[in-house]
Amino acid sequence: MAFESFGTMRVNEVGHLEIGGVDTLKLAQKYGTPLYVYDVALIKERARGFKKTFEELGVKAQVAYASKAFSTVAIYQLMHEEGLSLDVVSGGELFTAMKADFPAERIHFHGNNKTRQELEMAIDYGIGCVVIDNFYEIELLADVLQEKGARMAVLIRVTPGIEAHTHDYILTGQDDSKFGFGLTNGQAEEAIRRVMANEAFQLIGLHCHIGSQIFETTGFKLAAHRIMEQLVVWRDSLDFHAEVLNLGGGFGVRYTADDQPLPPSEYVRAIIADVREVAQDNALAMPEIWIEPGRSLVGEAGTTLYTIGSRKEVPEIRKFVAVDGGMSDNIRPSLYEAKYDAVIASRPLEEPDETVAIAGKCCESGDMLIWDLPLPKSDAGEVLAVFCTGAYGYSMANNYNRIPRAAVVFVENGEDRLVVQRESYENLVQLDLPLY
Ligand code: LLP
Numbered sequence: 001m002a003f004e005s006f007g008t009m010r011v012n013e014v015g016h017l018e019i020g021g022v023d024t025l026k027l028a029q030k031y032g033t034p035l036y037v038y039d040v041a042l043i044k045e046r047a048r049g050f051k052k053t054f055e056e057l058g059v060k061a062q063v064a065y066a067s068k069a070f071s072t073v074a075i076y077q078l079m080h081e082e083g084l085s086l087d088v089v090s091g092g093e094l095f096t097a098m099k100a101d102f103p104a105e106r107i108h109f110h111g112n113n114k115t116r117q118e119l120e121m122a123i124d125y126g127i128g129c130v131v132i133d134n135f136y137e138i139e140l141l142a143d144v145l146q147e148k149g150a151r152m153a154v155l156i157r158v159t160p161g162i163e164a165h166t167h168d169y170i171l172t173g174q175d176d177s178k179f180g181f182g183l184t185n186g187q188a189e190e191a192i193r194r195v196m197a198n199e200a201f202q203l204i205g206l207h208c209h210i211g212s213q214i215f216e217t218t219g220f221k222l223a224a225h226r227i228m229e230q231l232v233v234w235r236d237s238l239d240f241h242a243e244v245l246n247l248g249g250g251f252g253v254r255y256t257a258d259d260q261p262l263p264p265s266e267y268v269r270a271i272i273a274d275v276r277e278v279a280q281d282n283a284l285a286m287p288e289i290w291i292e293p294g295r296s297l298v299g300e301a302g303t304t305l306y307t308i309g310s311r312k313e314v315p316e317i318r319k320f321v322a323v324d325g326g327m328s329d330n331i332r333p334s335l336y337e338a339k340y341d342a343v344i345a346s347r348p349l350e351e352p353d354e355t356v357a358i359a360g361k362c363c364e365s366g367d368m369l370i371w372d373l374p375l376p377k378s379d380a381g382e383v384l385a386v387f388c389t390g391a392y393g394y395s396m397a398n399n400y401n402r403i404p405r406a407a408v409v410f411v412e413n414g415e416d417r418l419v420v421q422r423e424s425y426e427n428l429v430q431l432d433l434p435l436y
Helices: 024-031 040-057 073-081 091-099 116-125 135-148 187-196 218-238 264-281 332-336 425-429
Strands: 017-019 035-039 061-066 085-088 107-109 129-132 152-159 201-207 244-246 288-291 302-314 318-323 342-344 354-359 368-375 383-387 407-412 415-420
Touching (some): 017 024, 024 302, 024 415, 040 061, 040 073, 073 407, 085 091, 091 107, 107 116, 116 135, 129 135, 135 152, 135 187, 135 201, 152 187, 187 218, 218 244, 218 264
Parallel strands (some): 035 407, 061 085, 061 288, 085 107, 129 152, 201 244, 244 288, 318 354
Antiparallel strands (some): 035 302, 342 383, 354 368
């Protein structure tokens, strides 16, 4: 294939792009565009791949889907079916998970400013653990637990001071971060002391997340190493024994041919090697390892279908080809200068004969999906398929310009299943209250 395909993607007998055994042109016709299409088999393959790697390594583990990447009832049900745990970061994600009947005890709650109401919700639902992020939260959670006469298993989120190689905006593991307790400045130790001193908490371990869309193992290894060495110190000085070490997510995916992520299993193997080494060298019990992949579970499985509309040629400068979506369904190019690849769904193998810029339809010059895309000459009405939009596309979708949010369809084994309906104009105004 001339383009780099993902999962079950192929060019079918009539030359169209097919995903999950379903012709994408048929999907566009049936459900309209923009449309997020998810390759269920690829999501399952990724989920199973992570789990299998831990099994092969003989390491007790939990793979928690970082659901901020794509949060809907259907994906929670799928992840439950695959035996994954879940990372939620808000009452909204938690509520959606409960609607999907996700087992509460396998839900971990993150966030740097969980509200009292969200913490109450977490306790009432009986979730598995809260990842404590800051001193304020220690007080707040202790207070809510005391009020309810409850106890809660907690992890403490630490920032190990590692710089991951990725876009600055999505760095979370370095010292100057709004997340977690600094490992090097003494705050993590102070947090552990306070949490251990409070009966309402059951401190089960530590958490760290060094960043996102990472292509190397170095950062993960460094972070794991540093935290493990610190655990040796705290075992001896604080009598703190971490049962769990959660090393977050951040494993990279291939948005374009320039991206060269490692197979997911390699990140896991690299991390485990370091954890094991420090554990063995120091006679430290091997903690259970938790990871939280988001993007690497759902990113490459998602493809967005758009219908091509207007065309504007600026002589000798640029050819703009506009589609019926944009920053309302994928804000990543505008927000992070993220790059994407795309093909015309009816003729994905055709040689390009021009370089075009794919523009969104929003009233903002920065609403561009792809700046330089080699493409065969396209016509209005044709379907453009943009690859690798499964993570942080739908979940960051918005109603700028009152554009209704797109529908989501799952495809597998020749079947398509609508899992999120397209927002209607009526939906858009349903919360508005008239003034007169
Ligand atoms: N765990 C924690 C604590 C996180 O903060 C994140 C992502 C993850 C896991 C999952 O990371 P992943 O495996 O998906 O890379 N909106 C940005 C990404 C923000 C990521 C925030 N945290 C984007 O569109 O690239």
